[in-house]
Amino acid sequence: MSALLLALTAGALIGLALGALGGGGSVLAVPALIYLLGFTPVAATTAALVIVALTSATALTAHARDGHVRWGTGLLFAAAGTGPAMLGSAVAAHLPAAALSAAFAVVAAAAAVRMLRPARADDAARGLRPGHAAAAGAGLGTVTGVLGVGGGFLAVPALVGVLGLRMREAVGTSLLVITVNSLAALGLRGGTVDRLDWTVVAPFAGAAVLGAWDGRRLGAKVEGSTLRQVFAVVLLAVAACMFVDAVV
Structure with a gap:
């Protein structure tokens, strides 16, 4: 299968998952770029930031039109993650490929476990102290x-x-946070962005954007918990393969 066809297929599937689940689909972009398209871990994380930024910004416009974005809250949350995102981006360029792959595998596994865990009705009411908002924003920025x-x-x-x-507002607002963090991280990767293979990255990103629109319609037709469980199982398998590949 040609690199172009692989890029289009992987992008469409990742966009479909992102649109249907409201988050999490882009976590498969890095392993797809590494194992299907032959990118190095550093190049894959840079390309994934481009794909994530474009896809999230496009999806953000739809959620904003529906009134599901809390702009003030999202920008404050993103502000806490902008500095860590830029610092994390600079650190990533100096990490060994194996360490980067292993760290990604751990985060992917954590995402899968989170998706498999049943949602608790008291999550929103339980809340946390305000200071934890800054810590959560900084942690998210670092991971991005x-x-x-x-x-x-x-x-x-x-x-x-x-x-x-509320959940719908959280999904829409998270797209704002993700877009800001991704752009901040890309700000320190100017040199590596120029060296990306755009004949692969551009169609990958385009297919992901289009897939996200179809994913929104799929999410309205299929039970959300079923989609999350299937995606989580796939993500766990990918995380296990990446971890084994990194440590062996």
């Missing part, structure tokens, strides 16, 4: 900068549990 993932699987629970947003 180092690993090139959007972090919707972290942002949505944080916005619900820490800041008390």
